[in-house]
């Protein structure tokens with residue numbers, strides 16, 4: 001009896017071990033099968049090299065159209081190092097995952113894309129796969145470019161292939177292991193990438209859809225203005241366009257949650273995006289500066305369409321009536337703080353800033369952003385305001401011909417923190433920003449060029 005128990009116990013143990021081994025073998029087999037499946041899924045063929053097409057092989061009007069599209073897609077601002085040769089690559093993009101350098105997309109055969117066919121270029125733009133079959137990182141916004149029509153991609157190809165070849169090898173990326181393995185990007189794509197051309201919405205007219213196409217496909221506004229998840233993919237639904245950090249700046253919400261006291265009406269968007277300064281808002285600085293400046297080239301009809309679409313996201317036109325009240329309040333705050341010379345913070349502000357950012361004329365000066373209206377003072381993050389005070393806004397950056405001086409050299413961290421706290425307290429009804437002085441010190445340490 002005792003033996004029988006032992007033996008059945010042993011048998012159970014052996015059977016248990018066998019089951020366990022079978023499970024392990026099964027799991028390994030499944031794992032291998034999964035890996036093989038993943039490898040098959042991740043694998044993309046290399047496309048053949050071609051003889052570099054002669055610039056004269058493209059129709060001039062197509063090249064001209066491609067030039068406008070490439071400008072609106074900011075190709076050169078990501079594919080050119082500051083002061084470098086256009087499209088030569090090497091521009092560094094930093095993120096929590098490490099640094100990725102843009103590649104050379106000039107028509108150089110050896111170091112650029114001179115040997116790429118139109119099909120290889122289309123595949124890169126629409127699927128994020130390079131000519132040699134390797135997966136590209138989503139720092140290249142192919143999840144937006146996938147929406148660009150074949151016709152427009154071909155025009156961009158014609159333009160790029162007509163540029164001067166730049167001989168410059170790619171800078172190796174510095175990504176946290178194992179993220180540098182390109183095949184893993186196939187997993188990211190499986191989770192987050194939905195390839196496909198732009199589909200117009202039947203609920204809207206042609207102009208709105210044209211604006212949506214420009215914003216979503218080519219201009220990829222949401223790449224900066226939408227927050228991302230832990231794996232770096234843009235969040236959808238209500239989070240879309242709800243504001244996000246980018247290169248040390250905060251790209252404000254473009255939804256109704258935008259905290260500017262004056263609404264983003266179509267007129268204001270027009271002035272901000274295409275004249276470089278809006279009377280009730282300010283100027284596109286930091287990473288928004290190259291984005292806005294690239295849009296200046298869009299034909300009038302496209303500018304109107306883009307504004308129409310963006311204005312519809314925040315619904316600013318419906319609130320156009322509140323602009324007058326915001327303006328009245330701003331002028332009143334201006335007048336009171338100029339008279340409040342017993343407040344040492346107000347005195348400091350008047351000495352440092354009011355020579356430009358104040359006018360007693362009772363009208364808003366469109367060339368001097370009113371700090372009670374500018375969203376930098378109203379955002380949940382003080383970063384934009386601190387950056388503007390520390391580093392200023394150069395001529396090529398803000399509105400054409402205007403300069404906001406940099407105060408970083410003359411002012412201590414405590415001075416800048418004090419000014420920011422003062423503006424927050426007197427120009428907005430928002431809660432004070434915590435740890436201001438530490439934030440100023442951190443931003444100063446990062447320097448102006450965080451890109």
Ligand code: HEC
Nearest residue numbers: 070073074075078101102103105124130136137139140141
């Ligand atoms: C936000 C920055 C950014 C913008 C804007 C951008 N690119 Fe890129 N692009 C990159 C980065 C970074 C890479 C390299 C990705 C990698 O190494 O996986 C890249 C890679 C590419 C490649 C693949 C090149 C190769 O050698 O594998 C092509 C083609 C390309 N971009 C074309 C364009 C075109 C055309 C535009 C404008 C319509 C554009 N890019 C706009 C960042 C950008």
Ligand code: HEC
Nearest residue numbers: 219221224249250251252283284285287288291310375384
């Ligand atoms: C490369 C990142 C980037 C891209 C692309 C980008 N933006 Fe911006 N945007 C920003 C940043 C950063 C700011 C804040 C700039 C400042 O404070 O001067 C900003 C500011 C703005 C503002 C002003 C908001 C406010 O309350 O002050 C508007 C409007 C805007 N962007 C619209 C757009 C539109 C429309 C597009 C696409 C055509 C776009 N942006 C593309 C980064 C970007």
Ligand code: HEC
Nearest residue numbers: 282283285352353356369376388393398399402403404405
């Ligand atoms: C010499 C004149 C001058 C002085 C002094 C000056 N500013 Fe400015 N400021 C400007 C101009 C001009 C602009 C618009 C810049 C542009 O469009 O390029 C501007 C823009 C700004 C903006 C808007 C940025 C945006 O993204 O819309 C803020 C915020 C700002 N200044 C804050 C300050 C503060 C705070 C002080 C005091 C420390 C100050 N400025 C002192 C001229 C000045």
